[in-house]
Amino acid sequence: MPRVSAGARLHFGFCNLSLSHERLYGALGLGLAEPRVVVDAERAEAVSVEVEPSAADPAVRDEVREYAALAADLLGVGGARIAVRRTLPRHAGLGSGTQLAAATLAGVAAAHGRDPRVRERAPALGRGGRSGVGVATFEAGGFVLDAGHPTARFTTDRPADGEWTVPPVAARHAVPDEWRFLLVRPNAAPGRNGDAEDDAMRTAVERAEPGLADRIGGIVTRRALPAIAEGNAERFGAAVAEIGRLNGAWYADEQGGVYRPPVGDVVASLSDAAAVFGAGQSSWGPTVYGVTDAANASAAATAGERALAEAGVDGTVSVAAAAADGARVTERE
Numbered sequence: 001m002p003r004v005s006a007g008a009r010l011h012f013g014f015c016n017l018s019l020s021h022e023r024l025y026g027a028l029g030l031g032l033a034e035p036r037v038v039v040d041a042e043r044a045e046a047v048s049v050e051v052e053p054s055a056a057d058p059a060v061r062d063e064v065r066e067y068a069a070l071a072a073d074l075l076g077v078g079g080a081r082i083a084v085r086r087t088l089p090r091h092a093g094l095g096s097g098t099q100l101a102a103a104t105l106a107g108v109a110a111a112h113g114r115d116p117r118v119r120e121r122a123p124a125l126g127r128g129g130r131s132g133v134g135v136a137t138f139e140a141g142g143f144v145l146d147a148g149h150p151t152a153r154f155t156t157d158r159p160a161d162g163e164w165t166v167p168p169v170a171a172r173h174a175v176p177d178e179w180r181f182l183l184v185r186p187n188a189a190p191g192r193n194g195d196a197e198d199d200a201m202r203t204a205v206e207r208a209e210p211g212l213a214d215r216i217g218g219i220v221t222r223r224a225l226p227a228i229a230e231g232n233a234e235r236f237g238a239a240v241a242e243i244g245r246l247n248g249a250w251y252a253d254e255q256g257g258v259y260r261p262p263v264g265d266v267v268a269s270l271s272d273a274a275a276v277f278g279a280g281q282s283s284w285g286p287t288v289y290g291v292t293d294a295a296n297a298s299a300a301a302t303a304g305e306r307a308l309a310e311a312g313v314d315g316t317v318s319v320a321a322a323a324a325d326g327a328r329v330t331e332r333e
Helices: 058-075 096-111 118-125 133-140 194-207 210-230 233-255 263-271 294-311
Strands: 002-016 023-044 048-051 079-086 143-146 169-173 179-186 278-281 288-293 315-320 328-331
Touching: 002 096, 002 133, 002 210, 002 233, 023 096, 023 133, 023 179, 023 315, 048 058, 058 079, 058 096, 058 118, 079 096, 096 118, 096 133, 096 328, 118 133, 133 143, 133 169, 143 210, 169 210, 179 263, 179 294, 194 233, 210 233, 233 278, 233 288, 263 278, 263 288, 263 294, 288 294, 294 315
Parallel strands: 048 079
Antiparallel strands: 002 023, 002 328, 023 079, 023 143, 143 169, 179 288, 179 315, 278 288
């Protein structure tokens, strides 16, 4: 029985949201070793889904059933029995939708001995439209900068599923083994998703100030990419934190500030912590990331707990390594 296991991803932001520039979006992010989504699949002639109690968000079963049915149709097979063993926190800024969809597709494919061709088929599952980071980290982990889309293709209405391609990878780097990523997840409402996310992104694009993209482009090329190529966590953390802050200016009207509440208070607290080299909001949040390393991981976790207390919210704190590879497909008896 095939088992597919895929790590979460962090999303640091986009290079450009302005229609004034020739390419739109261009996302930066990286894959994490933990937390993970884990899906078992067994060959069958119809689709059935079971969900472990520990992963029993009421919406997961219906989502996986839809993904599995679409996967069976794309692959030209009857179906599969899917067992969801672990899931990512939903709409928390960790890529739960894309990783679950891709893992389900890969599981159905493995059960029937087929090639999933995730990058090619993700659009038919409704994934990988604006950002290619989730698909790219599912494929091979690491740090990813995608190429975005030609601005001429932008439409005010969301294209139908399947009517786009996943942005190609413009740059990929392995993340140094000693780097770590603090994950602080306040108990807050889920981040934007579905129609609400589409509406918010369309509004942000239509209003985006092009000068911000020029500033972000300089930080990406002169700070973030050199820092990861050199393995300098301090410089990398400072660069992605600044990219996130500038992205937040595009979204301020949509999310109630440069960071969505209460993320701003958590980021501010972490920014004062010596063990955290840079902090920001992953995607629409509420997860806050902090860049650190193995030597500072314990102190960074303590700073995360303190940040939640100072913000007056409960939440969870963990520290994860980056994913050195993509999703794993193994055989279980």
